[in-house]
Amino acid sequence: MMIPIIPVREIVCMPGVESSIRLGRDFSITAASVAIEKFEGDLILLLQKDTKKIDIDISEDSLYSYGLLVKASNLVKTNNDVYLLNIKGIKRIKANNIRYNEELKIFESSYIKVNTKKDIEEEVQNFEMYKPENIIKISTEFMRVDTVANVTEDGSNIIKIKDLEELIDTMLYYINIPADVKQKFLEMRSLKERIDKFYTELLLQKQINQVENEVNSKLKTNIDEAQRQYILREKIKVLKDEIEGENHDKSELQIRLDKSKMPEDFKKKVQKDLDKLSNVSQMSPEYNVLLNYIELVLSLPYTPSNKKQNNIIKAKKILNDEHYGLKEVKDAVLEFLAVIELKKQEKNKNYKKAATVLCLVGPPGVGKTSFASSIANAMNREFTKISLGGVNDESEIRGHRRTYVAAMPGRIIDAIKRTGVNNPVILLDEIDKLDSGFKGDPASALLEVLDPNQNYKFEDHFVDYPYDLSNVFFICTANTYQTIPEALYDRLEVIYIDSYTEIEKLNIAKKYLIKQVEKETAIKLNISDKLILKIIDSYTREAGVRNLKRELVKIARKKALEKLENIKLNNKLVEADLVKYLGNEKFKPDKLAKKDAKVGRVKGLAWTSVGGTTLDVEGVKMPGSGKLQLTGKLGEVMQESAKVAYSYVRSIVKNDFTKDTDVHLHFPEGATPKDGPSAGITITTTILSVIENKKVRQDIAMTGEITLVGDVLAVGGIKEKVIAAHRIGIKEVILPKENEVDITKLPDEIRESMKFNFVSNYSEVKKIVFKK
Numbered sequence: 001m002m003i004p005i006i007p008v009r010e011i012v013c014m015p016g017v018e019s020s021i022r023l024g025r026d027f028s029i030t031a032a033s034v035a036i037e038k039f040e041g042d043l044i045l046l047l048q049k050d051t052k053k054i055d056i057d058i059s060e061d062s063l064y065s066y067g068l069l070v071k072a073s074n075l076v077k078t079n080n081d082v083y084l085l086n087i088k089g090i091k092r093i094k095a096n097n098i099r100y101n102e103e104l105k106i107f108e109s110s111y112i113k114v115n116t117k118k119d120i121e122e123e124v125q126n127f128e129m130y131k132p133e134n135i136i137k138i139s140t141e142f143m144r145v146d147t148v149a150n151v152t153e154d155g156s157n158i159i160k161i162k163d164l165e166e167l168i169d170t171m172l173y174y175i176n177i178p179a180d181v182k183q184k185f186l187e188m189r190s191l192k193e194r195i196d197k198f199y200t201e202l203l204l205q206k207q208i209n210q211v212e213n214e215v216n217s218k219l220k221t222n223i224d225e226a227q228r229q230y231i232l233r234e235k236i237k238v239l240k241d242e243i244e245g246e247n248h249d250k251s252e253l254q255i256r257l258d259k260s261k262m263p264e265d266f267k268k269k270v271q272k273d274l275d276k277l278s279n280v281s282q283m284s285p286e287y288n289v290l291l292n293y294i295e296l297v298l299s300l301p302y303t304p305s306n307k308k309q310n311n312i313i314k315a316k317k318i319l320n321d322e323h324y325g326l327k328e329v330k331d332a333v334l335e336f337l338a339v340i341e342l343k344k345q346e347k348n349k350n351y352k353k354a355a356t357v358l359c360l361v362g363p364p365g366v367g368k369t370s371f372a373s374s375i376a377n378a379m380n381r382e383f384t385k386i387s388l389g390g391v392n393d394e395s396e397i398r399g400h401r402r403t404y405v406a407a408m409p410g411r412i413i414d415a416i417k418r419t420g421v422n423n424p425v426i427l428l429d430e431i432d433k434l435d436s437g438f439k440g441d442p443a444s445a446l447l448e449v450l451d452p453n454q455n456y457k458f459e460d461h462f463v464d465y466p467y468d469l470s471n472v473f474f475i476c477t478a479n480t481y482q483t484i485p486e487a488l489y490d491r492l493e494v495i496y497i498d499s500y501t502e503i504e505k506l507n508i509a510k511k512y513l514i515k516q517v518e519k520e521t522a523i524k525l526n527i528s529d530k531l532i533l534k535i536i537d538s539y540t541r542e543a544g545v546r547n548l549k550r551e552l553v554k555i556a557r558k559k560a561l562e563k564l565e566n567i568k569l570n571n572k573l574v575e576a577d578l579v580k581y582l583g584n585e586k587f588k589p590d591k592l593a594k595k596d597a598k599v600g601r602v603k604g605l606a607w608t609s610v611g612g613t614t615l616d617v618e619g620v621k622m623p624g625s626g627k628l629q630l631t632g633k634l635g636e637v638m639q640e641s642a643k644v645a646y647s648y649v650r651s652i653v654k655n656d657f658t659k660d661t662d663v664h665l666h667f668p669e670g671a672t673p674k675d676g677p678s679a680g681i682t683i684t685t686t687i688l689s690v691i692e693n694k695k696v697r698q699d700i701a702m703t704g705e706i707t708l709v710g711d712v713l714a715v716g717g718i719k720e721k722v723i724a725a726h727r728i729g730i731k732e733v734i735l736p737k738e739n740e741v742d743i744t745k746l747p748d749e750i751r752e753s754m755k756f757n758f759v760s761n762y763s764e765v766k767k768i769v770f771k772k
Contacts, residue, residue: 001110002099002101002108002109002110003035003039003042003043003044003069003108003109003110003111004031004032004034004035004039004042004043004044004104004106004107004108005031005043005044005045005046005058005063005067005095005098005106005107005108005109006021006023006028006031006032006043006044006045006046007028007046007047007048007056007058007062007063007107008021008045008046008047008048009047009048009051009052009179010047010051010179010182011047011172011173011179011182011183011186013045013068013070013087013088013089013173014068014089014169014170014172014173014186015068015089015090015091015092015166015169016088016089016166016169016170017088017089017169017170017173018086018087018088018089019086019087019088019089019173020084020085020086020087021045021084021085021087022078022082022083022084022085023075023082023083023084023085024081024082024083025054027058027105027106027107029075029083030104030105030106031043031106031107032072032075032083032085033075034104034106035072036072036073036075038104041071041072041073042069042070042071042072043069043070043071043072043087044067044068044069044070044093044095044109044111045067045068045070045087046063046064046065046067046095046109047063047064047067047179047180047183048062048063048064049061049062049063049064050062051179051180058098058100058107059098060095060098063095063098064183064187065094065095065096066092066093066094066095066114066183066186066187067092067093067094067095067111067186068089068090068091068092068093068186069089069090069091069092069093069111070087070088070089070090071087071088071090072085072086072087073085073086073087074086089169091113091114092113092114092116092186093111093112093113093114094111094112094114095109095110095111096109096110096111096112097109097110114187114189115189116165116189116190116191117189117190117191118164118165118191135167135168135171135195135198136167136171164191164195165191168191168194168195168198171198172185172194172198175201175202175205176205177201177205181201184197185197185198253274253277253294253295253298254274256298257270257271257274257294257298260298260302261302261303262297262300262302263302266297266465269465270294270297270298273290273293273294274294276290277290277291277294289402289407292407292408293402293462296409296413296417296462296463297463297465299417300413300416300417300422300463300467301416301419301420301421301422302422302468303422304421304422304423304471308380309337309340309341309344309379309380309381310337310378310379310380311341312334312337312338312341314378315333315334315337315378315379316330316334316378318374318377318378319333319334319374319375319378322370322371322374322377322512323367323370323371323374323512324504324507324508324511324512325500325504326367326371326497328495328496329358329360329371329495329497332356332358332493332495333358333375333378336356336358336473337378337379356473356493357450357452357474357475357476357491357492357493358375358474358475358476358492358493358495359431359475359476359477359478359481359484359489359492359493359494359495360372360475360476360477360478360495360497361477361478361479361480361481361494361495361496361497362479362496362497362498362499362543362544363479363499363542363543363544363608363720364479364542364543364544364546365542365543365544365545365546365547366497366498366499366500366543366544366545367497367544367545368477368497369385369427369429369477371497372385372425372427372475372477373427375425375473375475376424376425379425379473381421381423381424381425381473382419382420382421382424382425383419383424383425383426383427384415384418384419384424384425384426384427385426385427385429386411386412386415386426386427386428386429387429387430388428388429388430388431388433388434388442389429389430389433389434390433390435391434391435391442392434392435392436392437392439392442393437393439393440393442394439394440394441394442394444394445395410395439395440395461396410396411396442397410397411397412397442397445397446397449398410398445398459398460398461399413399460399461399462399463400461400462401461401462401464402461402462402464407462408462409460409462409463410445410460410461410462412426412449412458412460412469413460413462413463413467416467416469416472422468422469422471422472423471423472423473424472424473425472425473425475426472426473426474426475427475427476427477428446428474428475428476428477429476429477430477430478430479431443431446431476431477431478431484431488432478432479432480432481432482432483432484433478433479433483434446434485443485443487443488444485444487446488447487447488447491449469449474450474450476450488450491450492451491452470455468455469455470455472456468456469456470476492481494498719498720498723498745499543499544499612499719499720499723499724500543500544500545501723501726501747501749501750502533502536502537502727503747503749504747505532505536505545505548506529506532506533506536508545508548509532509536509545509548509552510529510532513545513548513549513552514527514552516549517549517552517553517556518556520553520556521553521556521557521560522560523556523557523559523560523563525552525555525556525559525573526571526572526573527552527555527572527573528572528573530575531573531574531575531578534575534578535548535551535552535578535582536548537587537727538578538585538586538587538588539551539578539582539585539586539587540586540587541586541587541727543612543720551582554581554582555573555577555581555582558580558581559581596695596698597695597696597697597698597771598695598696598698599689599690599693599694599695599696600618600619600620600686600689600690600696601616601617601618601619601686601689601696601698602616602617602619602682602685602686602689602696602702602769603615603616603617603682603698603700603701603702603730604616604617604678604679604682604683604701604702604703605678605682605701605702605703605721605722605724605725605733606674606676606678606679606703606717606721606724607676607678607715607716607717607720607721612717612719612720612721612722612723612724612725613724614701614724614725614728614730615667615674615679615682616667616668617665617666617667617679617682617683617685617686618665618666618667618668618686619663619664619665619666619686619687619689619690620663620664620690621657621661621662621663621664621690621691622661622662622664623660623661623662624660624661624662625658625659625660625662626657626658626659626661626662627662627663628642628643628646628662628663628665629662629663629664629665630642630665630666630667631664631665631666631667631670632665632666632667632668632669632670632674633667633670633671633672633673633674634667634674634675635673635674635675635676636675637675637676637677638674638675638676638677638679640677641676641677641679641680641683641705641706642665642683644680644706644707644708645680645681645683645684645687645706646663646687647708648684648706648707648708648709648710648762649684649687649688649691651708652710653688653691653692657691661691663687663690663691665683665686665687676715677705677713677715678703678704678705678715678716678717679703680704680705680706680712680713681702681703681704681705681706681712681734681759681762681765682702682703683706684706684762684765685702685765685769688766689770694770694771695770695771696769696770696771697768697769697770697771699730699731699732700730700732700733700734700768700769701721701725701730701732701733701734702733702734702735702765702769703715703718703721703733703734703735703736704734704735704736704759704765705736706762710761710762710763711760711761711762712736712737712759712760712761712762712764712765713736713738714736714738714739715736715739718735718739718742718743718745719742719745719746721733722735722743722746722750722754723746723750725754726750726753726754730754731753731754731755732754732755732756732757733754733755733756733757734757734759734765734768734769735756735757735758735759736758736759736760737758737759737760738760739758740756740758743756
């Protein structure tokens with residue numbers, strides 16, 4: 001039977017011994033794997049005749065014919081492509097007919113068992129040298145250093161061996177003698193001959209050790225003090241070179257420090273740390289902290305980029321090419337660039353640096369982040385983004401102190417390092433979602449970053465030196481200004497990006513989104529304005545255009561699959577294709593605007609962080625004692641607004657309905673939180689409708705805060721609210737008189753298609769909403 005063979009460069013096992021062997025050569029690893037999988041672990045180990053060679057031609061000439069049959073198991077990869085194989089010696093063998101197996105990609109051989117002779121029974125009884133306990137005692141001082149503990153501390157595994165042949169083979173494995181000598185023992189059949197030779201080798205090894213000790217002693221005596229010191233100096237020099245590291249050569253860091261444009265006092269501080277690095281062990285945690293620190297401060301830029309800023313005309317073209325509308329925010333950016341350009345022309349160094357920090361506030365998907373990137377392009381500056389949503393650790397902004405293991409700089413310094421310039425455009429995304437806790441308040445840490453009177457000497461805890469951030473142009477984004485801390489809000493120039501109208505979304509889709517989708521998917525989209533509007537109204541209904549792009553991408557992906565499946569495609573999409581590609585409509589047209597007037601149902605308008613929406617209010621009356629019940633997950637302000645409305649209605653109704661009537665108001669979509677005072681006139685209308693049993697028009701929507709005396713006060717988000725009403729087909733709205741100026745911000749197509757009723761007191765609302 002042919003068995004896989006592995007050539008070895010030392011005797012790694014003996015019969016009856018369990019050990020492990022390290023395998024690094026491919027043919028050895030393959031042979032071990034095949035032996036375990038196909039030969040139940042049977043494997044032949046043969047010693048190389050040239051034990052120093054790694055690459056050999058495996059043949060009967062290059063290997064000893066006498067070897068060992070072992071049982072292999074558990075082949076495990078350790079590291080650097082080295083495998084560890086567990087083996088147990090079974091018996092001595094002689095290999096015959098070594099050959100290469102093309103199919104299994106291994107060397108294999110047949111074998112014959114080598115029979116040994118136990119020919120010393122009489123001698124064992126007469127001589128101490130043949131007794132097991134004497135063999136163990138004499139052998140201990142010659143064992144390999146890595147195995148002495150196994151025998152002396154827990155030697156029971158050897159002491160319990162009663163079979164003399166097994167014992168002598170085991171001790172031969174443990175003692176430190178050359179591989180070719182062990183090979184001779186492997187070939188000996190006579191046990192007596194092996195034991196005699198065993199003692200001879202131990203005696204020879206003892207003599208060799210004595211000679212080596214004498215030579216070393218004489219050498220040590222002959223080397224004078226000067227020579228000893230010279231050797232020590234050379235060793236220290238070599239060790240020092242090694243400690244300084246192959247990858248982080250001190251001279252390289254020194255060159256970078258010398259060339260750095262950092263302030264001179266800071267350079268002296270870094271030089272001290274660099275000198276200290278030379279004397280710190282690589283194994284010390286302090287080494288990595290020092291190295292990371294030095295590499296960071298050397299990577300930081302200390303002068304502005306040499307890029308030439310775009311002129312106003314080019315900057316304006318970039319902004320208009322990359323984004324539709326957004327006139328107010330574009331004007332703010334261009335004004336900022338104009339100031340910089342004028343200061344350059346004047347060449348007056350006494351001018352203060354620009355202190356503008358823009359904050360783009362608007363619903364998700366309206367293009368705040370992408371517009372910030374366009375601002376960087378318009379200014380011809382590097383751009384990077386820092387996401388602050390959910391950040392609750394002050395050290396994320398200011399960095400960690402270097403005394404901590406794994407300390408690192410804050411996100412601001414890290415962003416500067418990434419861009420490689422000290423005047424990039426940095427986007428601080430989602431600042432309205434900053435959190436605070438026991439780790440500090442990151443919003444407070446941002447005050448120093450965004451305040452132009454302080455940020456020229458911003459001190460990151462890790463850098464531990466004031467760094468100038470005054471050249472950085474910061475842009476913040478938020479979904480709502482209400483959750484931005486007041487002190488932080490005071491430092492921002494807030495620009496609101498309102499929800500898009502359907503016409504604006506249509507233009508954005510035609511000019512930008514479709515081109516982006518075609519570029520991303522390699523599919524040409526031939527889609528009419530009518531179908532785009534259908535997708536906007538029936539599949540998205542959002543403040544921005546993020547979901548609109550997703551739906552267009554979904555269509556393109558499905559068309560790409562059809563193209564590869566050789567399905568015949570229509571060049572132009574038709575309405576029937578929308579159901580095929582996008583499924584059934586997600587939003588149905590609101591029918592309430594077309595229904596007849598009804599008692600106890602009023603349509604209000606609301607403003608959320610994701611844009612405007614309609615707010616239905618339903619009311620019923622029932623026998624009771626004048627209680628007002630509210631349901632629909634209402635906030636504290638909204639509950640108070642309902643109480644004010646209830647009291648106002650009681651003051652204007654002739655009959656005292658509270659003696660025998662309760663009123664229940666419900667705000668549908670009960671899982672959605674609702675708050676704010678702007679539903680005041682909506683709630684008042686609902687209560688009045690159910691108390692006086694009056695029908696309310698369903699083709700009108702309203703918003704406005706109510707007071708106890710019936711005055712209607714101004715509210716926010718007028719543009720978003722009116723757009724939401726227009727989106728569902730309502731053509732008439734009631735707004736506070738104080739908000740009349742806000743309709744000038746509406747797109748012309750909406751302003752011209754709707755009727756606006758401006759009121760200052762609820763008595764005016766009554767005349768409009770109740771059906772006569």
